[in-house]
Amino acid sequence: MKTATMITAVLSLFLIVGTVHQAEAQFGKKAKELLAKKKGDKGGKKGKGGGGDFSSFNDETDEMGMTGEYFSISDGKGSGLRFVKEAEGKVVNELHYYDSNKKTPDLKLTLYENYFRKNQTKLFFNWRSASASSYMEVIEVAPGVVAIVGGDRSLNSYDEPIALDANRKVMDVGAKDKAALETWDLETAQAKVDMIIGALNSEKMAKTKKKLERFDVYKNYKGKIAFAKGTNYLRNGDPDKPTEKSSNFITKRELGETVAFKPYFEQPLEVSHPGAWFNITYEMAGVTTDREALRKSSSVYASNIPQMDDDQQYFMWFYPKVTINNSNNVADYAFLELLRQGQDTFQKGKTYDLKITVWAHKDGENIAAVATGTIPLEYGTNTEKLLFDPVDGWVTKVEDVLDE
Incomplete structure (x- = not known):
């Protein structure tokens, strides 16, 4: 299986067409296959670039500092991310991912508002439905650098990230500045993600223990x-x-x-x-x-x-x-x-x-x-x-x- 553009390998799993039951059945199977293939990765290889031009995203600004063109550590190709605070008169706090074109997002992820409000952690998530346990997350690991995370979580845990989840796997790293990718690999990003999630869960556990x-x-x-x-x-x-x-x-x-x-x-x-x-x-x-x-x-x-x-x-x-x-x-x-x-x-x-x-x-x-x-x-x-x-x-x- 060829290395895809940033996030595409994971995101494509969310874009399966067909009936709801067929799509979710295929999604769960393909997600596990992708994770299995990626399990032995030591780090991404920097490619020569290519893909769509999303540089116009760099002209936009948002209060989260997320919007821009991001280059993949896997092959150097670019994709677009745009933070959307409001839609149709409502606060949505979504991160939109663009790969096919610049007008219609291929995927929308939602901010964990509680963790940003209390810890300034920028963690966005997407899952298929209540019956599909595979999920995706985009987590900012440094200014202008994001980790793309895929995995499976237990069905009763959709509302919170899981502490050091064994199935939470960093699939790719994206950066606004290609030069920044020289200091990152999948293992480094995985360690940073584990540290972020560990800190969030330690705080949550402290609150739970106080109630206990x-x-x-x-x-x-x-x-x-x-x-x-x-x-x-x-x-x-x-x-x-x-x-x-x-x-x-x-x-x-x-x-x-x-x-x-x-x-x-x-x-x-x-x-x-x-x-x-x-x-x-x-x-x-x-x-x-x-x-x-x-x-x-x-x-x-x-x-x-x-x-x-x-x-x-x-x-x-x-x-x-x-x-x-x-x-x-x-x-x-x-x-x-x-x-x-x-x-x-x-x-x-x-x-x-x-x-x-x-x-x-x-x-x-x-x-x-x-x-x-x-x-x-x-x-x-x-x-x-x-x-x-x-x-x-x-x-x-x-x-x-x-x-x-």
Whole structure:
């Protein structure tokens, strides 16, 4: 695929004709193909120029300083950008892109007004519709220099840019002055974009955290894990409003009974450890088990212990987890493996401290503990049946699975 003029490779994806459903289906596929092709780029090559003449745009002025002819780092060709504050008597704050001609824009992008007002960040965006997750952004990275960004974002995140989004990819760089392109490449622009988005999201997260501090549960449990007799005591409909009641939390439980747990974090994982996902370790009676280590130890555990790669954007888990849930007959196999290894140690009437640690995990390593909690588990009257019943005991079940 030939290198296109500035923005054209990405913008062409937005100009597909046909029915709405066909266009959006093609758009999503082509956007991913383009991103895949560009994934290994180290930097653009400066071309000899050519393309349309948009130099007349340089005679125009606007309060944002965006209007002008921009030359692509990919091939040196020119395209036009024009900032439009008002249209049809309304404030629109749009950036219009011209490549086909000088009269009709090929694409219109909208300013994130909140970020410009508070941070003077010039970030313009365009997405196809509520059903298409591919997007495009134009971000000013220096006076007269813009980064053209393409990627996919989750469908519930259209209203805000995503912090250090793994799929946010700088596709091209454009500059009003061709000489400025000598000091830019795609990697430099990518680093600047990541820094800009990181700063915006850090500010947003600080505001969110300030609101969370209004809730006693978050204020008292950040960096910790709360325990309950069931997941229903730890659920809420909005991760930014922890309305669960600490009076429903528990500080001890019978070994083998249902234990639900939920961690609360100082920062969302995508902010504190970009690119990481969650891992859990269980420690009790001298035995430690690790979900990620077990996932890689055998096909049996790989199929029964899913990777925990969601909720990185929140200050807490959206849904609590369980060591064991007798009501639904489910359990974390990493916890069951701890029970299996420690079964000869357990004694009736004794109490054992279960320590749970939630980790940021990346590149095969636990890089930082993000929440911890300990709950005493007593070997009580129901423990032997719950764990060692010859048919339905939890230890029996995990041993049967391992023996298959």
